Amino acid sequence: MTPEYEAEYRRRQRARAKVTAWILGALVILFFGIAIARMM
């Protein structure tokens, strides 16, 4: 594996991890909102 290839590999991994983290965070907020809305 060349250094350029590995750098690209890590960049893609990091980008996907960031997007996944944002989605999970948004889902936590959404589920909290749903719980509150259903209690009202």
Place this chain on the structure above:
Amino acid sequence: MSSPAVQMTPALPAEWRDFLALTKPRVMTLVVFTGLCGLLAAPVHIHPILGFTAILCIAVGAGASGALNMWYEADLDAHMKRTRSRPLPAGRMDRQSALHFGVALGVGSVVVMGLAINLLAAAILAASILFYVLVYTVWLKRRTPQNIVIGGAAGAFPPLIGWVAATGHIDLLPILLFLLIFLWTPPHFWALSLFVRTDYAAAGVPMLPVVAGVRTTRLQVMLYTLPMAAAAVAPWPLGLTGAIYGIAASLLTAWFVVLAVRVGMSRETDQALMKPERALFKFSILYLFALFGALVVDRLMLP
């Protein structure tokens, strides 16, 4: 044959943008819009967070359908100019990732819809995903030129799901909206397939212009426009909507019929010169947006 050096190199993971592309975001906009209109046209109030959740589930469900469609049709997509740059045929993603992504989105959207909104909306959402993937993509698309007639039902579900998410039950108006999109799909898709028919022929997809010819397809476009027009205008005389929707639907549908008749009368066989077909295809998208927009405005204006 691959060299040992190539075999040692792990494949690059797909970009997150490629996963997004799997969900067919452009198709999703129409799905989200019609679903939202179904929800807003319902005669009951839904909590904004629950309304947002319902639309999100419809959008994610549509994304799941798109991803599973691309997973199954990667071989077809590789043969068509319009689709060969998609993540799978372009080699930017492996098929298993697309399958896992599609299944996860589908299951997730149905479960959240069931838990947060209601079971009927979740059941219809599940049915729409399964219908699109199994009935349209796997069963019909490669077997019959009537593929998009029956497959069109899959795209007709969103306003029904939006309505059911708000009310918890099915009424006549969302059934008419379902019928409208169902009957709109053949003229919309056949107009497109007329001017890209060589693409479909190259991919071996038995679209109507490929199997039955250009003339028959043009006739079918005109014929399907008639029941579609009836379904579009019907809510007004049936007292389900007011004059705003009625007048908008009458005018928009009249223009749709004019464009469909132009397609029917055309004798052009050169795809590059098929202006009436392109005009109908473009207007058909605007037509659905405008019609559903008018429905929402009409309902919001009701006392």
